[in-house]
Amino acid sequence: MRRMIINAMAQQQLKDTQLEVNIGKDAKLNELEFVLIKTMYFLVTQYAKDNHLTFNQAAKRYSQAVNVQLGVMYDLENKHANQHSNS
Numbered sequence: 001m002r003r004m005i006i007n008a009m010a011q012q013q014l015k016d017t018q019l020e021v022n023i024g025k026d027a028k029l030n031e032l033e034f035v036l037i038k039t040m041y042f043l044v045t046q047y048a049k050d051n052h053l054t055f056n057q058a059a060k061r062y063s064q065a066v067n068v069q070l071g072v073m074y075d076l077e078n079k080h081a082n083q084h085s086n087s
Contacts, residue, residue: 005031040066 004024011018023032040062048058 003027005035 005027007022009020044062
């Protein structure tokens with residue numbers, strides 16, 4: 001049986017790109033984790049190749065960049081809640 005785990009679409013609107021990510025309602029956490037890690041592995045290996053780095057160097061840089069992006073996304077998603085808790 002085939003099930004959708006994750007589906008992502010990008011749509012250009014003027015100068016901005018809107019991204020829509022849908023996670024299948026029946027997707028299991030371990031399946032989603034595997035898909036994301038497999039995707040990250042591809043990105044890191046490509047980054048290493050393009051920048052003449054070892055896999056470990058590329059993985060370290062990429063993981064640091066991911067941590068920054070996660071923080072930015074968290075801040076943006078929780079901006080409204082943080083404004084109320086700081087007043």
